[in-house]
Amino acid sequence: MGNYGCSDGLLTFVLQNLLSISCFSVVCGHLCNLVKMDCCFMFRKTSQAIEGDAGEHRVKIFSYNELRKATHDFSGANKIGEGGFGSVFRGILRDGTPVAVKVLSATSRQGVREFLTELTAISDIKHENLVTLVGCCAEGSHRILVYNYLENNSISQTLLGTRCSGIQFDWKTRVKIAVGVARGITFLHEEIRPPIIHRDIKASNILLAKDLTPKISDFGLARLLPPNATHVSTRVAGTLGYLAPEYAIRGQVTKKSDIYSFGVLLLEIVSGRCNTNTRLPYEDQFLLERTWVCYEQERLDEIIDADLGDDLDVDEACRFLKIGLLCTQDALARRPNMSSVVKMLIGEKSLSAHKITRPAMITDFADLKVSSGGQTRVQETRSSTTRSYSTTEEEPFSSSEAPTQTSI
Numbered sequence: 539m540g541n542y543g544c545s546d547g548l549l550t551f552v553l554q555n556l557l558s559i560s561c562f563s564v565v566c567g568h569l570c571n572l573v574k575m576d577c578c579f580m581f582r583k584t585s586q587a588i589e590g591d592a593g594e595h596r597v598k599i600f601s602y603n604e605l606r607k608a609t610h611d612f613s614g615a616n617k618i619g620e621g622g623f624g625s626v627f628r629g630i631l632r633d634g635t636p637v638a639v640k641v642l643s644a645t646s647r648q649g650v651r652e653f654l655t656e657l658t659a660i661s662d663i664k665h666e667n668l669v670t671l672v673g674c675c676a677e678g679s680h681r682i683l684v685y686n687y688l689e690n691n692s693i694s695q696t697l698l699g700t701r702c703s704g705i706q707f708d709w710k711t712r713v714k715i716a717v718g719v720a721r722g723i724t725f726l727h728e729e730i731r732p733p734i735i736h737r738d739i740k741a742s743n744i745l746l747a748k749d750l751t752p753k754i755s756d757f758g759l760a761r762l763l764p765p766n767a768t769h770v771s772t773r774v775a776g777t778l779g780y781l782a783p784e785y786a787i788r789g790q791v792t793k794k795s796d797i798y799s800f801g802v803l804l805l806e807i808v809s810g811r812c813n814t815n816t817r818l819p820y821e822d823q824f825l826l827e828r829t830w831v832c833y834e835q836e837r838l839d840e841i842i843d844a845d846l847g848d849d850l851d852v853d854e855a856c857r858f859l860k861i862g863l864l865c866t867q868d869a870l871a872r873r874p875n876m877s878s879v880v881k882m883l884i885g886e887k888s889l890s891a892h893k894i895t896r897p898a899m900i901t902d903f904a905d906l907k908v909s910s911g912g913q914t915r916v917q918e919t920r921s922s923t924t925r926s927y928s929t930t931e932e933e934p935f936s937s938s939e940a941p942t943q944t945s946i
């Protein structure tokens with residue numbers, strides 16, 4: 539996918555956004571401006587850090603050879619996953635430390651210095667609920683990240699997966715995961731300067747430590763690749779459900795788009811199911827939609843995972859579901875900020891001040907044909923595993939509709 543003009547059809551825009559889940563590839567429109575702004579901002583801070591004597595060595599630099607040894611030559615047996623950024627391998631460093639080695643696939647045009655600059659910034663960010671970056675390798679064209687290894691995998695493979703992980707996700711554990719993730723995002727949004735918008739909050743980016751403390755991974759990665767390198771997710775359909783419509787359609791990246799994704803994740807944690815399941819009857823396929831319907835009919839408890847046993851607190855679970863609905867509201871102003879979300883989750887703040895209206899749903903893409911004054915028709919074509927959207931030219935959002943809410 540090369541450059542394209544802003545006058546291209548919505549289809550390109552939507553698809554481009556969907557395919558470039560973390561958005562490095564969006565070359566035009568609002569997002570581009572945001573991304574650029576983001577980068578400049580970041581660079582200013584980090585270049586200072588690098589100029590300082592201490593700053594230069596804060597990221598541990600590994601040689602390619604060392605990482606090759608650690609992962610048995612990046613062997614298939616050591617491969618633990620593959621995402622939009624590349625492959626992840628389990629490795630053991632010389633001193634015995636287990637690590638996750640992420641080999642970035644896009645042949646980065648970013649120079650070594652720029653790469654290290656961005657990495658220094660990320661490696662400075664430490665929090666109980668964030669995965670720790672151990673170091674990196676930038677030898678030749680290799681761009682590799684080394685993270686702390688987290689033994690109990692991501693919640694997409696355990697809680698939402700086949701459930702043969704053997705981990706018991708009782709209610710207490712789910713509360714700990716939900717609150718931990720919320721605290722991690724609060725840290726990224728509100729406690730560091732400049733703030734970081736994650737852009738890819740989803741179950742596969744929530745890893746679990748030995749004691750099941752949740753750790754958010756892949757924060758700050760959007761800055762590591764050149765703005766036009768495509769991050770094509772292998773699981774577009776799965777990722778789609780986490781994207782706030784304004785982000786998917788207009789590329790509008792704000793803290794509120796992260797909060798939307800968190801809302802969807804929260805519903806998944808309580809219900810124990812993925813946000814989208816095309817094997818279910820059509821009206822049940824989308825968790826968010828189903829939750830809203832149940833909320834309206836005052837049957838919210840039906841959404842709660844039936845596998846939850848003795849320690850389930852139904853009132854608390856319903857409160858979590860309501861918070862999920864609040865986070866996914868259509869109007870950005872209706873979505874609470876992350877520190878408020880944490881307070882609501884732990885019961886320090888009541889939800890009563892907030893009116894819950896119908897959340898914004900990606901399935902509403904189909905409604906665009908109404909809202910865009912007939913200029914654009916978005917048709918929904920369903921297949922068994924994924925959805926695709928087609929459109930007849932004309933882009934409905936003029937560039938004057940710049941996002942009013944930016945994160946910086």
Ligand SMILES: Nc1ncnc2c1ncn2[C@@H]1O[C@H](COP(=O)(O)OP(=O)(O)OP(=O)(O)O)[C@@H](O)[C@H]1O
Nearest residue numbers: 618619620621622623626638685686687688692742
């Ligand atoms: N630090 C880590 N410790 C243990 N396992 C990890 C670690 N980082 C990643 N993994 C595993 O590797 C898998 C792939 O991760 P990766 O981030 O490449 O893909 P993803 O999260 O599915 O998609 P995306 O590229 O959008 O983040 C994860 O789902 C997880 O199981």
Ligand SMILES: *[C@@H]1O[C@H](CO)[C@@H](O)[C@H](O)[C@H]1NC(C)=O
Nearest residue numbers: 539540541647764766767768
């Ligand atoms: C990305 O941009 C660079 C320079 O701006 C260009 O040389 C390169 O071909 C672009 N890559 C893609 C995939 O569009």
Ligand SMILES: *[C@@H]1O[C@H](CO)[C@@H](O)[C@H](O)[C@H]1NC(C)=O
Nearest residue numbers: 689690704705706748749750
């Ligand atoms: C985490 O994983 C380890 C090793 O796979 C396993 O022994 C342990 O029981 C898991 N932790 C929990 C709390 O289930």
Ligand SMILES: *[C@@H]1O[C@H](CO)[C@@H](O)[C@H](O)[C@H]1NC(C)=O
Nearest residue numbers: 727728874875876877878879
């Ligand atoms: C979050 O929202 C609450 C309630 O609207 C507000 O009081 C608080 O200042 C906000 N915090 C931040 C960091 O924006």
Ligand SMILES: [Mg+2]
Nearest residue numbers: 621742743756
């Ligand atoms: Mg990931």
